[in-house]
Amino acid sequence: MNILRIGKWVKRRKHWSVPCACRATRARKTQRRHQRYKLSYWLTLIKRVHHKGQFERERERGEMDEVRSTTAWVATHSSHVKIDSLEIEKVVHSMQGNIPVVEWDFEKIHYFDNGPLTVQYMFVLDALNFCFWPDKDLNYDHFAMGLKEALENDKSALDADRLQTYTGPELRKMLKWPRPLPSEEERVRLLHEVGQELERSFGGEAANLVKSSGNSAATLVKLIARHFPGFRDHALYKGRQIFLYKRAQIFVADLWGAFKGNGFGNFDDVNSITIFADYIVPAVLRQLGVLKYSSALCKMVDSDMEIVPGTEEEVELRACSIHAVEKMRELIKKKFGKQVLSIEIDLWLWSYGVRIPTLPHHRTLSIYY
Numbered sequence: 001m002n003i004l005r006i007g008k009w010v011k012r013r014k015h016w017s018v019p020c021a022c023r024a025t026r027a028r029k030t031q032r033r034h035q036r037y038k039l040s041y042w043l044t045l046i047k048r049v050h051h052k053g054q055f056e057r058e059r060e061r062g063e064m065d066e067v068r069s070t071t072a073w074v075a076t077h078s079s080h081v082k083i084d085s086l087e088i089e090k091v092v093h094s095m096q097g098n099i100p101v102v103e104w105d106f107e108k109i110h111y112f113d114n115g116p117l118t119v120q121y122m123f124v125l126d127a128l129n130f131c132f133w134p135d136k137d138l139n140y141d142h143f144a145m146g147l148k149e150a151l152e153n154d155k156s157a158l159d160a161d162r163l164q165t166y167t168g169p170e171l172r173k174m175l176k177w178p179r180p181l182p183s184e185e186e187r188v189r190l191l192h193e194v195g196q197e198l199e200r201s202f203g204g205e206a207a208n209l210v211k212s213s214g215n216s217a218a219t220l221v222k223l224i225a226r227h228f229p230g231f232r233d234h235a236l237y238k239g240r241q242i243f244l245y246k247r248a249q250i251f252v253a254d255l256w257g258a259f260k261g262n263g264f265g266n267f268d269d270v271n272s273i274t275i276f277a278d279y280i281v282p283a284v285l286r287q288l289g290v291l292k293y294s295s296a297l298c299k300m301v302d303s304d305m306e307i308v309p310g311t312e313e314e315v316e317l318r319a320c321s322i323h324a325v326e327k328m329r330e331l332i333k334k335k336f337g338k339q340v341l342s343i344e345i346d347l348w349l350w351s352y353g354v355r356i357p358t359l360p361h362h363r364t365l366s367i368y369y
């Protein structure tokens, strides 16, 4: 019996010792695995922190490409506007790939003091940079000069708290405009929105908004769109969301131009910006023969008939303009080996267009451009 019992006990011990040993080995293995995991976890984290800016930027750049990719999609599904590739070739060859250089602020109308107040000025100006045409005597220059003069007379005129209090008549007075501005209520609402959000998230200063972009144009556009609903320039077209971001992108370009690529205008990825789809550039591209409109659209534009925002016509006019210029850039690169920025092409086209007051342009009531 005893022997039997001892036998059973030994058997049991054996039985126990096996799982015990296994458990110990497994525990050691698990510990090692955990250590390895911990190490790789920390390495990844360190790498992430180290490259956070880069990761962020790559991600944002992907999102910026949404302007390129969605407008390209419109161009391939377009019903009322067509891009004439042969005409693009002609334009590019006639200039031998050299885009005429236009100096930013060629009109000498902007405020500039090389500091944060210039950033505040540019942001407020671009918050109001849309739809001047309903008043035939009004244009962008009045806003640029009016806000400049206001700042020169009173450095606190565009402070975040002041922006939140302006009324329509006060804004008019600041711009020295004798009658109600087009979309005056919307302009005032957008001023308030800018003031509130600058105060809430950026210590009241647009300069802090720019600083938080980490020298990335794409991140800055994304930040603006995230924080300021008035800048979320997009449309629905044939069931898809199309991104245009005219005023957010022009703000980046204005900083880049004003600060000559330094300080607040220093962006590592300025080439991520596309042209700014307004009502002047499509008209210039049409005159160059690059954009061809359907006969119905020709009639609408030439007779100053209003085009409803969000219609296929309106989205195509804007999206095809962006895509045509992207094609122009690609061709310049392919044929002449030159890297041209969309911003440079935009300034050339826009400055050309505004010098021809008789150039027929499409008329859409919008807060985006």
Ligand SMILES: Nc1nc2c(c(CN[C@H]3C=C[C@H](O)[C@@H]3O)cn2[C@@H]2O[C@H](COP(=O)(O)O)[C@@H](O)[C@H]2O)c(=O)[nH]1
Pocket: 103, 104, 105, 106, 107, 129, 130, 131, 132, 133, 138, 139, 140, 141, 250, 254, 257, 275, 276, 277, 278, 279, 280, 281, 346, 347, 350, 354, 369
């Ligand atoms: N594509 C594109 N559109 C631009 C601008 C600018 C001003 N940029 C300044 C920056 C450097 C220069 O030196 C400029 O002073 C305004 N616009 C748009 O034009 C339209 C105004 O027309 P009109 O009514 O005639 O003033 C309106 O939709 C406005 O939003 C630009 O650069 N590119």
